Amino acid sequence: MSDLSPVTSGEDAQDPSDEADSSGDAPVGEPVIRVKAMTMGWGDFILQREATFTVNRGDVFVLLGGSGCGKSTLLQHLIGLQTPLAGSVEIAGLGERGPERWGEPRFRVGPPPFGVMFQSGALFGSMTVGQNLSLPLERWTDLPPDAIASLVRGRLGLVGLREFEHHYPSEISGGMKKRAAIARALALEPDLLFLDEPSAGLDPVSAVELDDLILTLNRQFGLTVVLVTHELESIFKIATRCAFLDKDSQSIIARGDPRQLRDESTDPRVRAFFNRLPRSVAEEARA
């Protein structure tokens, strides 16, 4: 995968929209995603205005915020499923695209340089778990069937589902579906992985196992991970950087290391979120 032009932490900090970034030690990896002044919404309804942030190689970057602030919608904009009203998204290996260039074939045709795990897993219900993984391999590689079968078994082994290769999605649990979906997202060996609420709805043990898997993928395989979650334990355990989306101000109100934000942020909304305080407390503090 090719990289975007390198941006040092200093340059990142010079971006006026990055003022809210309270992380003192910005990461040094090359940028793989650059979101520039992206406004998203529908018609007259604006969900987020001029969102600007950068995700660097090796980051586990978390989009967080309260319900309805636009985390999952932002993720859908990053992966190209929704068109922004203004601004642009630049992904290494894919180039920059704004609303006017959104439908260009190069953004739609061919294997995307990233993998995506959806909130529900979104496994194809008419296919077995194994077939879900082999589908992109059959389409986008010239590997022989036996090599594809071996790869599928390997990927399923990585997520602990080797013995469920021939099961249909309806025959496995929610946690297994999510792990299978991660395995499918990894099928084409991407450098960048998007995860939408990976641990939502899982029991604590499954959630921890999933966090460990994400950390393994990040540390052992060098994957850059962008995920949406509001599971605090998960955020503090795996995230290297985050962007905090706020519904009321329709903007990103904080960026940086989540642990640092928790301890040092002066914004009552951020502090309330990280310290599990009711919204009314944040509102009172702001008032």
Added chain:
Amino acid sequence: MLRLRGSLRFADAHRVWSEFRAAALPPPSGGVVFDLSEVERLDGGVAALIVELQSAISCGDGTPVDLRGASADVAEILTLYGCQLGCERTPPAPVPLLTQIGAAAAEVLDEARGGLEFLGAVIVAWFSGLRRPATLSWSQIWPVLERAGADGLPIVMMFGFLVGFIMAFQGAVQLEQFGASIFVADLVGLTITRELGPLMTAIVVCGRSGAAFAAELGTMKVSEEIDALKTLGFDPLRHLVIPRILALVIALPVLTLVADVMGLVGGLLVGLFSLDLTPMAYIHETQGALELWDVTSGLLKSLAFALAIGGISCQQGLATTGGAAGVGRRTTTAVVSILFSLILIDAGFAVAFNALGV
């Protein structure tokens, strides 16, 4: 002053709502006072109704509502339900009839535009797919062909047979009066091959496969499977839509041909057992009445029907939003739209054939 007393449980909700609503609305001048001093216990349901009543009274013209005497427990429950937060909502203004008609018309136009966009996108995907055949999911055709074609064979055969059978019976009653029973073969042969065979088969396929396509793609849409497909680099039109349409384009003419044959068999049985015709006489008469064009014109129609069934069902499926209810809505719309389009297409063919004199 409205006085509430005792332990107000959810079972009392209907009584509280009816009595106090009647007493408080329309609100008297000077405001309304709720005396809660004798309320020992309050359920959430009743608390919600009191708060709603308070809102309804004060929302109109700002009539003051005073809730007094509540114990700490009761006051806490009322506060939980948003009591004394003021007028939280205003009742929606009634939508004028003209606006409703305009909105419905705009919705129809939106649907039509969506359909045209889909048609254009499918045509572009088809021709660009033909230039690069590897980008079309040819392997997806066979399972669909099996489900829409082979699995539908028994019911299509039964339909075809019964339609021929019924038509022969109905025709025989009239034709026998003129001593023209043999012309039952002409009637059945021409009607089945030119009209009823293709149309009835298309209706069966619409009910079986059209509804299934719409529901299947609709479910995939609401469960994010279509999005997942896109993120894996697949174009849903080439991977899901075109294989389904192609499968129907292959299956429907074959099924129509089978229905034609079964319809002729149904007519033959009536001729043999009800009209005392010999098999050779019936077959000979049918051969004399039918021309190759009669059969091929029916097959031409079935091709157009296949395109309509495949296209409309897939378009509706991919346009699904809103969960399970959305899937049901789109499936219904798909079936109704397909049936309507089948009649339109049939009428178009009838006019065209008539104009061409064939």
